[in-house]
Amino acid sequence: MTEATRRAPGTPCWVSLMVHGLDVTQEFYASLFGWEFAPGPPQLGPYVRALLDGKEVAGIGRLPADRHLPVAWTPYLATDDADATAEAIRSACGTVGVGPLVAGEEGRMAIASDPVGAVFGVWQAAAHTGTAVHGTHGTPVWNELVARDTAVSKFYQVVFGHETQALVPSADGGPAEEDRLTLLVGGRPVASVRGVGQALPRDRGPHWMTYFEVEDTDAAAQRVVELGGRVIRPPGTGAGCREATVADPEGAVFTIVRTERG
Template structure:
């Protein structure tokens, strides 16, 4: 599904960003994997570039200061009409705000927070930069999922802060919720119990669409990344979890024909 850039309703995932130590090598990896090209800016937060797919913005990659040893992870940004108000709600509802709110030049205003389980997400109030201009095509974001111990422990937080409604996935085997904005599914929450990786804890997982998951997994290895979870068929399509050379994990998905 493609979409024109438009101001998104609060709570809608509107951007994904990755902060790394070696920006040039990371751009080379994702450029070769997804066919991305890069355009510098905004620079207010240090070296940063927007990834373009056929000229349309799909993601951002920035460089961490050498003395910052943060986990390397893709971070989804959730839309807000008032970042300062949303950040206050995050704190009131048991989360934390680690960065901001602050202005990103003329692009917009942002903050980075975490929910009570520790999963990190961004908050974006758009000005000139509205976010992703295409989704759901090979090389672009297809979906975002919160992986946590159990859905009940964090679902109320996201409902309160972003106004989501929820739809339970009815299954005896899975603890899964779909988050809805204005009746539209925008993300999911997956409770995995003791299968939650100890080294990561609760985290958001970004899914990127590819035309063939199995071929893309091989390509990841050729480019210096590795497989975290082998390709399998699931509710979203055929999915594999992989990591880039700096260890940032993400999912590859080939969605079923609509």
């Protein structure tokens, strides 16, 4: 378990989910990840922070009854100036849908989408610096942008200053099998972009995928089903991990992953 502090600009620092049934959703994630909950900033409406051992790991809020928006996990990228970042997003052909606005003494936030429509948040930390712990069961450990191709990475380079690193070619010297880039901040990997072409889900379009660490991927996938969710991609072996893609009872999709320990 590693505790985190204030992140460098461009680094994912928080994940949040907006749902219709807040109580039912809390029960699902409490049973799956062992989360407990505490009230969040009242400015955000009905909103709770998920806790592990008293440390904040994620947020869940209730959508207004008249808002029929897709239910999805949203990563927030750190910034030192939410207003300047919002202007940079607009200048780079992105869209700012909410904010920037003040979340009490916690910080300043905005919700935006990139040029291909993938939604993400922007967080300027004050009292709340973001996810307080990672690397243990129930904590977000990675975020990946899934799009038709990786050209959208240029938007993040312009807005957040990300560096990019291509997937390493295959061992036989041929081209990389996947259209995939790693986003780096100060030379450190912080997220990835994967181009899937025509395999992009038609019902979701380009989107950010949040990965949560679990103790046992197979057991966690089975537990998702028992709790009323579903398995979209069954457990399988990835690069140094075992992972599965699942959805909660309201349809929010996320990946559960057991990272191999050296």
